[in-house]
Amino acid sequence: MELYIDYDNGLGEQSLSNLLPYFKLVSFLPESPNIERETAKVHRINGVVLPQHPRDVTYKERDIKVEIHIDSIIAENFYQYRHELYAALVKPFPYYISTDLLPNRRFKVTCDGNFSVPKEKEKNFNTFEVPFLNVNGVAESKTTSLTAQNFSGEHWSPGMNIQEVDSLQYSFANQKTFSVYNTGGVMINPMEHDYNVYLYAAGKNVSIINHTNGEKLTIEETLKKSQKVSFIKQYTVIDKKTLKTSGRLPGLEIGWNEFEIQNTSDFKITFDTRFYYP
Template identity: 45%
Template structure:
């Protein structure tokens, strides 16, 4: 069914159930927009990109809704209800039912035309959402089985044919982690955390694919929970652990990880996936 799902903190609710007098007519996100940092060097042709990492800018989503009323009085009530639903103080999530596996974090701040067309009690109203992150994100994380059979992930979300994609690695020092995103994901800005139980001194966790690594400069035992949250390393929920480097990002596709100086290993990756 062609509809919009709205999550303002209480889970997905269909537009048809929230506003039965409104129908979604179209849902059109702008194409991705990138901001690059470049240099213009006198002895080089063109421009030089300064960093491998790029910024995805916020983007517009144009949506058209058909509002139908039985009387002029109802039209004005319904018009106001549409504005009250979408114009909110804080961001919320919307999902188009034709792409049910991903959601957009949005606001709806710009003025939109709500004038009645003379004697008509129906009208198409175009709204413009701003997708703040510039990307859509998976509604489920890697803790949900990454396959299309469970109706949590869908075609177009880079799901491999393999039925069982692991995100927990125990007693193995060399392994591959799959990032189903279109883009590189970073612990510092995405919903990407890692929980580890390790034993050893000066343990290093590295990603060959991105060339990044983190070394925890202390002695750990396998009962201590090490968690990567944003740019911080927590041991048993306490910060301030001495480290060097940074926990690796994950490029799209398979990432080759390895662990050094650990006699016991149990690592669980928890992440959403992000799409252009």
């Protein structure tokens, strides 16, 4: 059983036992998903009315409690190892933690301290709890849609909604209508999530439409097939130049999303996204 840490600095994840060999993971306990929704009370209506569309319901932040065991072997090392752990976990910036108990998923967290590692008399070992805050309230896949979704490559695991068909497509060329599958359990929002769409197209007023949720983006300029169009939150750009658009880049509903590309017959579009799990 391992705790993995990824500081999101390009160096990838490292196990706690490699970073600090005298510490071992004992337990990993995320709270249940914590939904925040609006309700309204209406006269002569039982209970409450739910005015929100399900896509507008959000997940609140939640606690993750992690138990860790220290064994310093000798007393003199206990104090030094304890401060090395504080330095490794208590950071001013968010980072990712994961465990092989929930493989191929990671949690974006902060750790603001507020825990201690007491040394008890002659004992050179102890088990203690570290509180993390899962800041966006959900887990995310470690890999993206461009990694084949099957169980043979060790990038996906049971419980991640993997389909029986492992040939799901996320890149389409000159195909006016196509389907994109959101494998996760959370609607993917381009303003919030690690959701990258790349478009190469020739035409004017090229539109991307998700008929499943009614969202549509139109690029109100002439595009050349040689130009790479990227979407960064609410911006549509080519080589850092912002393009004139109307609407918004469609997100992905849970499950199948039916797309259509209009005003071009020469294009390639790729959806490179992580998936999110309550």
